[in-house]
Amino acid sequence: MKKFMNTAETMVAESMEGFVRAHEAFVVFGTGRKCIRRRHLTPGKVALISGGGAGHEPMHIGFVGKGMLDAACFGHIFTSPTPDQIASAIEEADTGAGCLLIIKNYDxxxxxxxxxxxxxxxxxxxxxxxVSDDIETARTGEGRGRRGVAGTLVVEKIVGAAAEQGLELGELKRIGDRLNGRIRTMGVALGGVTMPQNQRPTFSLNADEMEMGIGIHGEPGHSREHFSSAEAIIRHLCETISADISIQPDTKALLFVNGLGATPPAELYLAYYAAHRFMEERMVHIERALVGTYVTSLDMQGLSVTLALLTDEEIALWDAPVVTAALRWSP
Amino acid sequence: MKKFMNTAETMVAESMEGFVRAHEAFVVFGTGRKCIRRRHLTPGKVALISGGGAGHEPMHIGFVGKGMLDAACFGHIFTSPTPDQIASAIEEADTGAGCLLIIKNYDxxxxxxxxxxxxxxxxxxxxxxxVSDDIETARTGEGRGRRGVAGTLVVEKIVGAAAEQGLELGELKRIGDRLNGRIRTMGVALGGVTMPQNQRPTFSLNADEMEMGIGIHGEPGHSREHFSSAEAIIRHLCETISADISIQPDTKALLFVNGLGATPPAELYLAYYAAHRFMEERMVHIERALVGTYVTSLDMQGLSVTLALLTDEEIALWDAPVVTAALRWSP
Incomplete structure (x- = not known):
């Protein structure tokens, strides 16, 4: 696939410049452009910092703002930000109450x-x-445990709301760790990721193939399967998720269908319909929904389904006001 | 491109079901599923109704809610809703103050x-x-004037805010008509649209080609050109737009970069950066920005740039609170 870009070398920097210009009301670059942070920090609030490779936008920069992150660091495409960048973000964002780093589980x-x-x-x-919400990694035996993918958004939103309410560092860590244990994500790709350097896909799929258990870095998934109906695909994702997590009667949940970059909204809503029916059949109460393109893998055609089992307190934190580029609401 | 779908016949209905389930806090189906409307109508407020073919989601259903539309009708893919559907939406949404129909200019x-x-x-x-914001149609001589495309969002947001403030029907029409005269959009496609019926693109582009002046219905654009850098593409769009509209010194504007379905956020922000620099060079004051996938053409890889010249009053209406699936904010 072609890309709107100039050079592979400048792509991330130009995209970040556009982001900051579009949202300058509430975000600025940190010193030396090592991170993007809130324009106005709140003294005495624990600083929430996240980050990762570029190519997943709007994550994490799109989650910087009131009620969510204080700063986000971005590396090159699919490459972690440097320790120097992250240390600089800590230096800028910590106003005295300490820092909570929210990290996707990648080496x-x-x-x-x-x-x-x-x-x-x-x-x-x-x-x-x-964060380690991706259920497929464990099966592939990659060793370091499950990857952090779309569920990271849920952790950042809920812990972000708790931080905004003034909770202290240790308590925020407990909220985040507990929540991570109750989030599961699984993804599927209908096509590979086009890398900016060579404009070629990281893997190729025939017209009758799809990759199940896909991550967000262009790596192949867990298994290559025959492309099938949305109903069959989504049920397979939901079956795998629900087999992996203990669902009690009357469990409350957030159901999140995430586009991986090139999947249009109409298809995401169609997938949500299938996932919602599946979860209802299993007596999961879907109390909150999120459908959209939030955690991407460049221009990958695909989606992921995330189920987050939430307490009433966590639902209230989900509902709490947020002002970021990607999530924005007030009660 | 493959699609997440079951059958072409059920695709729109399933997607709409998913939409309503995801946003049931503030939208419901109208009687007989002829439209999607606000869950709670405001007696005495002028009803704003829009609609069009499906395949453009989140437009218009994603603009239904407080501060924007009262109801939206959807047809089959790229096919107008029927008069019966629209009449039904009028019947349901009009609480006594009359109806304003916002229509994209297609026959x-x-x-x-x-x-x-x-x-x-x-x-x-x-x-x-x-609404007739697409500057390319006039050149192709299709006869019925310019098409309504992404600028429709701007009209619906600003007129929607004015309706929420209690303005009467005639005044809302004047606001909408005046505004339409100051909005210009131009689009570019890097690939065709895959129709659900046959899973084939409506037109094919080679790796070194792009379609300039694209619409949102899978029709070919104004001219086929050599694929080039984002900088060159965006400057061409912005040149054409700014040559077509009278920009006074110190003109204030909203700059809107819209993804057509399969273009990831990182590329849209990169495009926004180029468009923003161009407009700044022309002494246009970009007072507000919108970057995202709002007005789609199924899974088209492409984008459009919209420039809307706004008065201070219109900027205040743009900023007014809105609670819809696609746009949501409060001051």
Missing amino acids: GDVMNFEMAMEMAADRHRIETVV | GDVMNFEMAMEMAADRHRIETVV
Whole structure:
């Protein structure tokens, strides 16, 4: 697939410039463009910081703002931000109450965020929440546990709302860790990811094929299967998710259908319809919904389904006001 | 391109079901599923109604809610809703202050909305605003004037805010007509639209080609050109737009980069950066920005740039609270 770009080298920087210009009412670049942070920080509030490789937009930059993140660091395409970038974000965003780093579980991200913690540890109180919602990684035996994917948004929203309410660092970490245990995501791709460097897909699929258990970095999925109806695809995702998590009668949940970059809204809503019916049959009460393109893998045609089992308190935090580029509401 | 779908016949209905389930807090189906309307109508407020063929989601259903539309009718893919559907929406949404129909300028839409007006004229006061922001149609000499495309969102938001403030029908029509005269849109496609019936693109582009002046119904554009850098593409769109509209010194504007369905957010922000720089060079004050996938042409890979010259009053109406699936904010 073609891309709207100039050069692979400048693509991320130009996109970030556009983002900051479009949302300058509430975001600015940090010093040296090492992160994007809130224009106005709240003294005494625990700072929430996340980040990761570029190519997943609007995550995480689109989640910076009141009620969610204080700062987000971005690396090159699918490449972790450097420890120096993350340490700089900590330096800028911490107003005295400490920092919570929300990290997607990938080796590079975990390593660089931990190095940044060490660099900043003598001047800042820092805790981490590592998100690992992707159920497919465990099966592929990649070793380091499950990947963090679309469910990261849910952690950032709910912990972000709790931080806004003034909760302290240790409590925010507990909320994030508990929540991560109750979120599951599984994705499917109908096509590969076109890398900016060579304009070629990372893997090719025939017209009758799809990749199940896809991640968000252009890597192949868990298994290649025959392309089938949306109903069959979504039921397979939902079956796998619901087999992996303990659903009690009257469980309340957020159901989130996420586009991976090139899937239009009409198809996402159609997928949501199938997922919603499935969950209702299983007696899951879908109390909240999110449908849209939030956590992408460049221009991948595909989607993921996320189920997050929520307590009433977490639902209230989900509903709490948020002013970011990608999520914006008030009660 | 493959699609997440079951059958071409049920695709629109299933997608609409998913939409209503995801946003049931503020939208419901109208009687007989002839439209999607606000769950709670405001007695005494002029009803704003729009609609068009399906395949453009989130437009118009995603603009139904407080501060924007009262009801939206959807047809089959790229096919106008029937006069019966539109008349039914008028019947349900008009709470006594009359109806303003916001119509994209396409023969089928104009004809069917006008027939619905005739059907409802004895019981309802009705006015229309016909949106015609696409600058490319005039050149192709298709006869009926310019098409209504992404700029329709701007009209629906601003007139919607004015309706919420209690303005009467005639005044809302004047606001809409005046505004339409100051909005210009131009689009570009890097690939064709895959029709659900046959899973084939409506036109094919080679790897080194793009379609300039594209519409939103899978029709070919104004000219086929060599694919080039984002900078060159966006400057061409912006040049054409700014040559077509009278920009005074210190003109204030909304700049809107819209994805046509399969273009990821990172590329839209990169395009926004180029468009923003262009407009700044021309001394246009970009007071407000919108970047995202709002007015689609199924799974078309492409984007459009919209420039809307706004008065301070119109900017205030743009900023007014809105609670819809696609646009949601409060001051």
